[in-house]
Amino acid sequence: MKKTILLLLLLPLLCSCKKAVLTTYDRAANVYFDLSDADRDSIVYTFAYDMTKAEDTIFVPVKVMGYRDQQARQYEAFVEKDSSTARADLHYDQLKPTYTIESNAGRALLPIIVHNISELENQSVSLLLKLKASNDFGIENPALIRARIIISAQLEQPAWWTMWLDNYSRVKHQLFLIVTEQRSLSTVGLDAPKNLYFVNLLLMMLNDPFKWVKDHPEKNYVLSSKDNGQTYQFYHVDNPNRSILLRKNSASGKYYFIDESGKEVR
Template structure:
């Protein structure tokens, strides 16, 4: 009799356990996206070594914390105005309303389109701080990792090798002309490299001695000289017309000179 009662109780428990009730159904939380960048780090980008480049794109790595899905899910980006000095349309392209994490994917590269059109970037940097926002099927509750920043500039600094070779007085404009004329961004300080480095120095001297001849003889470089209303000229890359270097004539000599950021003729 006791054995029969025991089996009856077991059957009742088994049937009860098989019934699904709303109180015990597993509710999966939303999946999260976050920046795969340390909170204390910034993405630093400079146009300093690309003077002919009018725009470029950096990609911020966004990752999924959770399970992949067989459908497209969305998240957004917010610019944190209180921690941003960059201006939309001037320093960066405005973000889309939503970005899509592809199906069966746990990684996304968020494109940040940057502009090299503001002359002030040659003397100072600007900051763009962004934050992820929830979208369809994706949350952003990993608080410490949903915010990051991009530091943008186009500022050149005098390199340690500049005074090793006969390059003359340093200016950021002359440094830029050096890179345009030579196609390199640096030289060594080694004596054994003197033949190469003096050759590069000579290419710069040819350029600054006659800007018009240089433009005519180097069409592959993609630079032009256009006259301004005041009779002086602007030197710039066809690919980046917003970034200009002044070329003016000295009446006493009849020669044209590139002009640096200090309004001094470059020799």
């Protein structure tokens, strides 16, 4: 009796042990941008903290949906210009006709070369990228084949600024970064000696930018004039496209940097 009961209990299990049908992926290979939802909407890249770079490369991850291949394969991408404010050859290098996914690879990085120009200090620009079908890859999911890049060089007033400095402007902030090589100061009162030291470095530079350039050749900044010394352009030797205007005050004879509002930086 016990054997009969055991057999009845095992019977459903034995019947279910049929050979499973192996489901295979037999669709054509596709590519898509391997990004989070937030990054897909806007990958933000800023030159704000570095005036020295004339250009940089943003790498956008591309992933294969489907089999890997023993042969290298080509995928294609383009900029949707009607939906972009960035301009080719000014804000970014034009894309190549094709890009490679190496053999046996399931992903690649799409390089986007962007340029650091002074216009970006006042206004960011956008670049809408899209993948498109190639001889080797399809683009099955429209929601996953687009990516927007925001290119900027615009600084914003940090919370600590008013504790140690006054008269905020983006130009003054940029000069602070150049002179002190500090991205932030603390708001702790006990840090006052250290923070005031950095503030003083900036004030000394503002009072005599010519002496600062002479005393710090290792920083590779120059002052160049085309009007017999009435105005100068202050910039890093590697990137003349990002310059700050230094202008002589006719009343005092002193030179002041000019901020984004046309006011003297003090």
